[in-house]
Amino acid sequence: xxxxxxxxxxxxxxxxxxxxxxxxxxxxxxxxxxxxxxxxxxxxxxxxxxxxxxxxxxxxxxxxxxxxxxxxxxxxxxxxxxxxxxxxxxxxxxxxxxxxxxxxxxxxxxxxxxxxxxxxxxxxxxxxxxxxxxxxxxxxxxxxxxxxxxxxxxxxxxxxxxxxxxxxxxxxxxxxxxxxxxxxxxxxxxxxxxxxxxxxxxxxxxxxxxxxxxxxxxxxxxxxxxxxxxxxxxxxxxxxxxxxxxxxxxxxxxxxxxxxxxxxxxxxxxxxxxxxxxxxxxxxxxxxxxxxxxxxxxxxxxxxxxxxxxxxxxxxxxxxxxxxxxxxxxxxxxxxxxxxxxxxxxxxx
Amino acid sequence: xxxxxxxxxxxxxxxxxxxxxxxxxxxxxxxxxxxxxxxxxxxxxxxxxxxxxxxxxxxxxxxxxxxxxxxxxxxxxxxxxxxxxxxxxxxxxxxxxxxxxxxxxxxxxxxxxxxxxxxxxxxxxxxxxxxxxxxxxxxxxxxxxxxxxxxxxxxxxxxxxxxxxxxxxxxxxxxxxxxxxxxxxxxxxxxxxxxxxxxxxxxxxxxxxxxxxxxxxxxxxxxxxxxxxxxxxxxxxxxxxxxxxxxxxxxxxxxxxxxxxxxxxxxxxxxxxxxxxxxxxxxxxxxxxxxxxxxxxxxxxxxxxxxxxxxxxxxxxxxxxxxxxxxxxxxxxxxxxxxxxxxxxxxxxxxxxxxxxxxxxxxxxxxxxxxxxxxxx
Numbered sequence: 001x002x003x004x005x006x007x008x009x010x011x012x013x014x015x016x017x018x019x020x021x022x023x024x025x026x027x028x029x030x031x032x033x034x035x036x037x038x039x040x041x042x043x044x045x046x047x048x049x050x051x052x053x054x055x056x057x058x059x060x061x062x063x064x065x066x067x068x069x070x071x072x073x074x075x076x077x078x079x080x081x082x083x084x085x086x087x088x089x090x091x092x093x094x095x096x097x098x099x100x101x102x103x104x105x106x107x108x109x110x111x112x113x114x115x116x117x118x119x120x121x122x123x124x125x126x127x128x129x130x131x132x133x134x135x136x137x138x139x140x141x142x143x144x145x146x147x148x149x150x151x152x153x154x155x156x157x158x159x160x161x162x163x164x165x166x167x168x169x170x171x172x173x174x175x176x177x178x179x180x181x182x183x184x185x186x187x188x189x190x191x192x193x194x195x196x197x198x199x200x201x202x203x204x205x206x207x208x209x210x211x212x213x214x215x216x217x218x219x220x221x222x223x224x225x226x227x228x229x230x231x232x233x234x235x236x237x238x239x240x241x242x243x244x245x246x247x248x249x250x251x252x253x254x255x256x257x258x259x260x261x262x263x264x265x266x267x268x269x270x271x272x273x274x275x276x277x278x279x280x281x282x283x284x285x286x287x288x289x290x291x292x293x294x295x296x297x298x299x300x301x302x303x304x305x306x307x308x309x310x311x312x313x314x315x316x317x318x319x320x321x322x323x324x325x326x327x328x329x330x331x332x333x334x335x336x337x338x339x340x341x342x343x344x345x346x347x348x349x
Numbered sequence: 350x351x352x353x354x355x356x357x358x359x360x361x362x363x364x365x366x367x368x369x370x371x372x373x374x375x376x377x378x379x380x381x382x383x384x385x386x387x388x389x390x391x392x393x394x395x396x397x398x399x400x401x402x403x404x405x406x407x408x409x410x411x412x413x414x415x416x417x418x419x420x421x422x423x424x425x426x427x428x429x430x431x432x433x434x435x436x437x438x439x440x441x442x443x444x445x446x447x448x449x450x451x452x453x454x455x456x457x458x459x460x461x462x463x464x465x466x467x468x469x470x471x472x473x474x475x476x477x478x479x480x481x482x483x484x485x486x487x488x489x490x491x492x493x494x495x496x497x498x499x500x501x502x503x504x505x506x507x508x509x510x511x512x513x514x515x516x517x518x519x520x521x522x523x524x525x526x527x528x529x530x531x532x533x534x535x536x537x538x539x540x541x542x543x544x545x546x547x548x549x550x551x552x553x554x555x556x557x558x559x560x561x562x563x564x565x566x567x568x569x570x571x572x573x574x575x576x577x578x579x580x581x582x583x584x585x586x587x588x589x590x591x592x593x594x595x596x597x598x599x600x601x602x603x604x605x606x607x608x609x610x611x612x613x614x615x616x617x618x619x620x621x622x623x624x625x626x627x628x629x630x631x632x633x634x635x636x637x638x639x640x641x642x643x644x645x646x647x648x649x650x651x652x653x654x655x656x657x658x659x660x661x662x663x664x665x666x667x668x669x670x671x672x673x674x675x676x677x678x679x680x681x682x683x684x685x686x687x688x689x690x691x692x693x694x695x696x697x698x699x700x701x702x703x704x705x706x707x708x709x710x711x712x713x714x715x716x717x718x719x720x721x722x723x724x725x726x
Contacts, residue, residue: 133573134476184406204556248469
């Protein structure tokens with residue numbers, strides 16, 4: 001698949017955001033890749049290394065010209081955003097996600113030299129509900145079709161990507177459904193949730209969580225740029241963490257709130273710009289979600305370096321604990337008991 | 350200061366002892382006043398008009414203080430003043446009582462366990478099953494109920510395979526799924542294996558119940574999860590009657606309801622694991638369901654609101670299950686590995702196997718009922 005030119009020419013969308021920028025840098029360092037062109041509406045803030053930045057809006061047909069001029073053979077679409085954040089409101093987010101993807105795919109279809117399309121999707125497409133199977137495989141549909149928000153955007157984007165794959169059978173399309181990406185520098189709804197000093201959670205429910213370390217995300221994207229592996233794959237670290245367990249590992253206090261109250265707290269936190277609780281985020285934190293990664297191992301041939309627990313440990317290493325009093329009390333008790341009790345126990349016992 | 354101390358003796362002619370209306374003045378003097386603190390009796394004597402030292406008004410500030418000071422003591426905290434060594438000795442004694450002679454390593458292990466729980470340093474499987482807490486708390490708490498309250502008698506426990514996937518299919522009864530909990534306990538007691546129950550989606554919608562169910566190893570009753578668990582070599586439990594079985598009126602006791610759509614059979618056929626029929630006698634009588642409030646149930650989105658002879662009547666006391674005698678019989682495993690791969694797509698075969706399982710359980714129920722002397726014995 002690798003053409004006769006000096007390595008691949010890869011176009012990466014969404015490089016203004018931290019994950020996109022870091023990935024583009026990683027990719028530029030890969031020997032199998034010739035050039036990396038980063039595209040976004042705003043320039044990236046940090047160091048982009050050997051990446052050529054082109055300021056272009058993917059919602060705009062200009063992107064087709066970029067593809068043609070640079071003779072791009074691989075497109076990595078990473079600019080699907082989970083939160084409106086700085087971009088503006090929900091309508092801006094939807095426009096960025098859905099219209100952006102449509103324009104990008106339209107441009108891709110018109111680019112004869114294009115050979116590979118890699119789309120970073122998310123496991124949010126499976127939704128989260130009480131009727132979910134324990135582990136979603138790639139063939140399963142969400143139990144309830146998403147009605148709004150990020151999940152709906154992603155579902156629509158995946159639909160367009162499938163349509164593109166039908167229209168351009170010569171182009172290899174890889175759709176990576178990644179679990180929640182986590183890492184010391186990642187800013188996402190789930191990481192800002194865990195960065196709260198006191199973590200609200202839904203009373204009486206304990207979500208199952210899977211994480212993907214940011215390095216593993218970069219690895220799997222690079223891997224699928226280099227290797228010819230078409231298809232849809234779930235990508236997640238091994239193992240499971242319960243939400244309560246994760247909060248305990250962070251050593252942060254949590255307040256259980258009834259489901260309806262979490263939404264109110266969430267909107268308060270959103271207006272304070274502390275965290276973003278969308279309805280699908282609350283559903284995820286209530287019921288959790290598990291995805292089956294057998295196909296990732298067997299067909300894609302990728303093995304994440306971090307398990308879910310290790311990825312979470314790496315994320316939490318930089319977070320100062322705000323709680324953990326019980327643990328300290330128990331540790332003190334333990335040292336008290338093993339100290340004098342052992343000595344005193346001898347003559348008596 | 351007063352040179353004549355008047356020490357009151359007796360009741361001074363007023364009715365005191367023995368009338369029952371008023372305690373004797375001596376007794377009144379001993380009893381601490383509720384209005385003032387006993388440590389300051391001088392004020393009390395001036396405040397109380399009933400005190401016998403009424404005549405000694407001239408010398409009222411001092412005499413009683415001088416008299417009482419040695420006898421009054423400050424209200425002491427019951428735990429204060431016990432030396433640390435005594436504490437330690439008592440603690441050691443208690444620890445020996447609880448953990449036996451090897452209490453120090455035992456206690457250290459227990460503390461380590463507590464810390465592991467508090468810091469989240471434990472492992473759950475992909476269904477959210479927490480083996481440690483299930484073994485230490487759930488099964489440990491249910492075992493006395495199974496042994497002492499329901500006096501479980503298990504027949505045919507040798508039919509449960511000691512390893513590999515198997516599907517335990519049981520009748521369902523008792524208004525609240527206590528039979529599921531008891532089956533889990535009985536199987537863990539006899540074989541050391543964890544039964545992984547498949548629960549309705551209602552279970553995973555209810556707060557608290559849902560998180561407990563996941564911790565205890567349950568997962569949603571759907572084909573995907575059933576097959577995943579069975580091919581993972583787990584011992585899976587299903588109650589195919591579902592809410593029809595558990596919420597049936599007491600008059601229909603021990604009459605098996607329809608066995609769903611036979612989804613459990615196709616899951617077993619696809620994974621080739623044996624089906625172990627289980628008949629549970631005794632669960633029907635724990636909460637005899639005599640009525641239902643369908644309108645309220647519909648409002649709350651639950652299948653039924655039970656009325657038992659005791660439940661809404663006695664309030665929370667009505668939630669105590671009646672101590673019926675339980676008999677559990679595990680039948681001969683029904684093998685499914687001799688059918689080929691496409692057998693699970695043959696509806697007739699699925700229905701036949703479903704009927705076979707159902708008939709086996711129904712017949713076992715009848716024979717167990719014949720065997721049982723009475724409901725409570």
